[in-house]
Amino acid sequence: MPVDDAQEQKEGARTRAAAADQPDADSERLGLVINDTIGKRLQAHYRALADEPLPDRFMVLLAQLRAKELKP
């Protein structure tokens, strides 16, 4: 998998920036409060997507790949 060097460098810089910016105890506490509502909505959003029927083409692809593999 090719890794974008520029992206990696950016990430490194962000990592350092993030480490210098940890939330204090009060905002952490508020975070827990917010989490309840946000977390539930996030999971409802995600579940709705994951529960959708999958497009046929995924299974078609796997069947094709498998057929190719079994060919002598």
Next chain:
Amino acid sequence: MTLPVPSGLRTASDLFRDGLIAEMPNLRAFAISLCGNVHQADDLVQDTLLKAWSNADNFEAGTNLRAWLFTILRNTYYSIYRRRGREVQDSDGVYAKRIATAAPQESAVEMQEFRIALTKLSEEHREALLLVGASGFSYEEAAEVCGVAVGTVKSRVNRARAKLAELLGIDGPGDLGSGPMSDAVVKRFDSGSLI
């Protein structure tokens, strides 16, 4: 190269395939949430499946298949898809429509609001929130998938939550339920299994 096996016995290839199939709904939900476009997300999942199959030899059986697949999907997205530009951003409204119809009527508006708010986060905040809060990864696993430090993931999740709270107007105890449910959520947060 593949020897015939007695029926009822699963080969390593069968097991790998079963694993891919089991992860498809989760991969797709993540892909749609990340790119905000159903057609692009389906292409992305298809590419991920193809790459996973071609690189199956690099996957160590018994290790975390989900994390391996999400890493492939994410790298594919950032190296190819994002460069295609954002002009295809749900141009046909398929994503919006599906979300709206998938939810029970009374929460459809809330879901729609949430979806829009989610698209307003930066990609790195959005993906961190999704991985930890919905896709079922620990902070450590999410850090590995994203190739960053655990502290960075925590910080991104916190910022994503703060931004969503701001966008959705959730700003304090007024929007809170209390009681066993909230306590349970807080406990799960402490153990790292929830955002």
